[in-house]
Every structure is written in structure tokens, then in C-alpha cells.
Amino acid sequence: MAVLLSEIEVRVLGALIEKQLTTPEYYPLTLNSLVLACNQKSNRHPVTSYNEAQVGDALELLRGRNLAYVFYGSTNRVPKYKHVVPENFELNAAETAVLCVLMLRGWQTPGELRGRTDRLHEFSSLEQIDETLQSLMRRDPALVTVLPRQVGQKEARYAHLLCGEIPASALEAEAHLTRSTSRDGAAERLTTLETEFAGVRSDLNQLREEFEAFRKEFS
DSSP states (O other): OOOOHHHHHHHHHHHHHHHHHHHHGOEEEEHHHHHHHHTTSSSOOSOOOOOOHHHHHOOOHHHHSSSEEEEOOOOOOOOEEEEEEHHHTTOOHHHHHHHHHHHHHOOOOOOHHHHHHHTTOOOOEEEEHHHHHHHHHHHSSOOEOOOOOOOSSSSSEEEEEETOOOHHHHHHHHHHHHHHHHHHHHHOOOOHHHHOOOOOOOHHHHHHEEEEHHHHTTT
């Protein structure tokens, strides 16, 4: 199934999947609960501040794509929302978990994915994560892609393709940020070392003075 979603649609779907798997007793979600789930400060990258109107519009688009629907319970007339992502994309539990974390937390390595999917699905090894990623990449069209490895990176990172191919400009901007952060970190470490060295030199001078004073007492 070919699909091209907006960033807010991806966040809404990711939040619905996560809450279904981690807090099923509160699923399906009301609009207010879904807004809070989308805008969580933890387990989200980037952190967003969508309002109810924006999330509501995204839900309508997702309903039109048959990826979400509204649910009315027999005892509660407040509309609640469900997703049907695994059914539409024919995903198993492992694929659903990996795709969900990529949707909510951006580009990640297999190691990061294993640590961040623990509440969604149990992976016993990195090999299982790799197999799941390869399965998502073999889809037609592919749902996941591997990103070019940056200088200094040990592991490749993966990204979902629900919003389309990753623009080269986004890759370059992220690489520039990484280089800047690395330089800033190196400068900070150098400053720390210089401060520590100055402290050691001061202590050494003090010890030398005390030793000289001690020696004079016996000369």
C-alpha cells in the first residue's frame, strides 16, 4: 500500500499504536488524550505542541486513508479513536513495534531500537531487530530505509518512509548539527582538562612550598 503522510499524521498514528500496546486499558483514546500523547516530553523526537484542532484535522485525513477510525462505546458517547495500521500494512507485532518507535522518536540505530521497543514487543537479540528492519525495507513500497553512516558513527541508523524519501537537505543539516555538537563537546572537554590541570599545578606548588618550609626547619 503506497502512502505519504504528513509529520503530524505520523505522530498521531505512532501515539495511537504506542498507547494501544502500553496502556490498553485506556485505549481507544479521546481527542484530548491523543493530543497529550502526541505532545509528550519523553519518548518523543521532536517534542511537539499540537493543539486539538491540528490533531483533529490529522485524524480526519487518517480516517479518509482508512488508517484510523472513530469509536463510540455503549456507555460513553465521547468519541474515541483507534488505528488500523497493522491491518493496512500487513505488519506483524515485531514490525509494528519497530515502525512505531521510528515514527515517534526519529532516526535510530538497531541498538537504540532494541532498548526503546521493550514496552511494545520483546526482542531477544539485535539480530531480531535487524531481521525486522530488513523485512520493513523489503516491502513494496519500502516502509523503512537505512541512512548513510556519518563520520565517526559505529552503527547505521534507520528511518521510516511514511513521509516519503529523506531529503538530502535534512541529512546534511543533521550532519552539520552533529559536527557542531562534537566540536562543542571537544572544546568543553578541553576547558575542563585545562581547569583540572591548573588545579593540579596549584596543588603541586603548594606542596613544594610546604616541603621547602619543612626542610628549612631542619637545616
